[in-house]
Amino acid sequence: MADVFEARIDLDAERSKLWALIEATPWLDWLLLTKRPENVVPMVPWLEPWPRNVWIGTTVENDEWADERLPHLARIPAARRFLSCEPLLGPLDLRRWLLPGDPARYPIDWVIVGGESGGKSRPMLPSWAEDLRDACVTARVPFFFKQWGCWTPAVGPPMQIDESLVDAATMRAFDMRRVSKIAGGRLLDGRTWDEVPDSVAVGAPVFSVC
16 A cells, blocks of 8 residues: 655654554554665664564565665564565575574565566566575475566467576576466466465454555
């Protein structure tokens, strides 16, 4: 619905209403997704411990944005920290963020991956999604593959190829076809990936603000 952590003082009153609602609904997990994780700690009213029903996520489209945003996310003492790698626009190496490391850094608890949709969408190479999936499996971090978007691998019977692309890191070549968002589907290596972290709130329902 909105980026709750946009740096606008005219939103402070609405944010205050949200904090009160979150505290009044401990049975709901609130997923707050932002492109501005550096603003989270200064804006929320909580010191440690935070309410257990707050999950904080940030968008990371490629390695450049991971380097920019993840140091901020990893310092936030929320019950869960998650990544929305959507739209995934380039290779993204999360291994140093998923595996145990700096004890002063909080772990990443969930990774969501998806391709871009819309008239000007850009392809997501299968290897980018596969590498993230493999890193999550190795680190035992829940992985959720949301969608291919408007580009999908041209596999199976001979079909239209709209663009042939090469992963510069591995030199793997991929034939891609442009489709509707619905036709693109959400199968990765022939299956769906719907992993989600366990709730730590009083109840299971989830409400997202992103």
